[in-house]
Amino acid sequence: MSGPAVRNDRPMAAALLHVAVVLVFVALQYVLPDYHRAVFSRVLVLAVFAMGYNLAFGYTGLLSLGHAMFFCAGLYGAGMTMSMLGWNVAAGLVAGIVCGAALALVIGLLALRTTGVAFMIVTLMFAQVLYLVILYFNEYTGGDQGFSLRPAARQLGPFDLTDPTTRYFAALALFAAALAVTLAIVRSPRGRVLVAIRENEDRVRMLGYNVFAAKLAAVVLSGALCAAAGATYAILFGYVGATFATIQYSILPLLWVLLGGAATALGPLVGTLFMYYVVDITSNYTTAYLLFVGVALILLVLYFPKGVLGTVRERWLPWLP
C-alpha cells in the first residue's frame, strides 16, 4: 500500500531490512568460529520452528501448548521415510512438511472447537499422545533413544549436508524461505484477517468472515512451517529422537516468540538466538542454568513486555512487520 501516511507502512524499508538480515547471516558464515557457526545453524532451524509457532500464536492469537507435535511430524516424517524407505533428501523434506500439514489439519479440526484455556489443554494433550505413540512404536521410531540418519543419506545433489558450511547455508536458506512465507502471509489481506481475529473474534465473524476456516488455515500453515523446521533438523543434524516430542519443546517456541516479540517477523529469530546463548553460556558454569533463564525472562517482562522487537516497534519503528 503506497498511500501516504494512511497506514504506518513502509514496505520498502521492511523488505530491505529483511534482505539485510539474511545478508548479515551470509557474511557471518565467514567470520564466526566453527563452534558458533554450528550453534547458528541450529538456531536458524529452530527459529523457523518459532516462526511457525508465531503464525498461530503471535498473529492469530491461538495459544497452543502442543506445537512440538508439528515439529516432530516433520522430524519423523523426513527421518523415517529416509531411513526406512530410502527416500532422498528432497523427498524426505516434502514428506515431513506434508505430515506436519496433515497432522495440523486434523488437530485443527478438533482443537479449534475450543478456545482459550481449553485450546491450550487440548493441544497439550494431543502432543502428549504423539509422544507416547512414538515411544510405543519404538520398534520403528527408536523410542526415546531415537535413531540417526546415515551421512550417505544426507546428500542433496552435489551438496553434502553433513559439511558445516553447506549445513549453515542450508539452514539459512530455510530461514530465508520461512521469512518470505511469513511476510507474504501476514501482509496479505487474509493475513490481516488473522490479526483481526486475535483482536476481536466476534467482530470478525460479524464482518462476514468465516473465522473457523481462517483459524484452521493459520494452524495448517503454522504446522507446515514447524514441520519444515523439524524435517530440516533431521536432515541437517542427522538425529531423530523422542526428546523433541516432550512438553519442553512445546513450551520453548512460546518462550522464544515472547522473548523476541510476538507478531513480529524477526522476533522468533531474536528470541531463539538469545535463549540459546543464555542456556549455552550459563550451563558452562552451573547446572542451575534454568535460574538464569528465569531471571532473563523476568527482566524481559519488566523492561520489554512485548518482547525485544515488539517493544522496538512500539517505541521507535512502527513500520516493522
Add this chain to the structure above:
Amino acid sequence: MAAVTPLLETRGLSRSFGGLKAVDRVDFTLQPGEIRAIIGPNGAGKTTFVSLVCGRFPPSAGKVIFDGEDITALPAHRRVRKGIAYTFQITSIFSRLTVFDNVALSVQRALLSGGGLATASLKRGAIEALERTGLADRAHETAGNLAYGHQRLLEVAMGLALRPRLLIFDEPTQGLSDGEIEGFVTLVRQIAQDATVLLIEHNMPLVMALAQTITVFERGSILAEGTPSEIRDDRAVQDAYLGASADDD
C-alpha cells in the same frame, strides 16, 4: 406495499435461555427501504431478536427469511455476505488497529464477495466509508484512542463499508452527546437512501423523528406496531412503559 417481497420476515421466531423465553413466537415483517425502530423496556428481548436475525446464535424455533430465502440455518458470516450487517450495542472495534484498518477489513470482505480485491479499490472504499461518517481525517489514528462518540461512528462506518442491504443498529446513540445524536440522525437518513435500517433505540425523540414504523417489544413478543403517532397514542404501549396499568387502579 403488499406486492413487494419483504426484505426480512420472521415466522414464529423463538429463543429460550433455560426457562426464560427471551423471544417468543415473533412474526415480524420489514419492507425494503424502511427505517424501522424497535423499542421496548429493558429485557423485552430486542437485542436477542436482532441477534437471531443476524445469526449470532441459533433460534429455539421458527424461521428467518431474508429477501424470500430461508436463512435460518446459515451461520452468521454467511448472512453478513447476503447483506445483513450488525453494529454492536457495546462498541466492538479492533482497538489496537488503526481506524483505516478497521474499516478496510469490512471493505475487503465486500470486495472478496464481489470477486476482485484490488489495493486501490480497497483504499477508495475505506476512505469513502470514513468520509460518510466524518472520520476521514482520523484514518491513521489507533481506534482505541478515539473518543467514545467517534468509536461509535467507527462502528457504523464498519457496518456501512460492508455495503449491506439491511443495517441493524443496536442502541447506536447510547452515550452520545446531543450534537453527536443530531449528526447520527442525518447519517441514518443518508444510509436509508440505499439500505434498509433496523434500529433498536431508547431515545424516544430520535425514534419519533427517524422511524417510519415502530415495533414495540415486551416480554419477548410484539406488543404493538404502527406509525410513530399511532404508537404514541397506544394505550398498551403507555402501560408497558409507565409500568402500571390503568385497569388495575
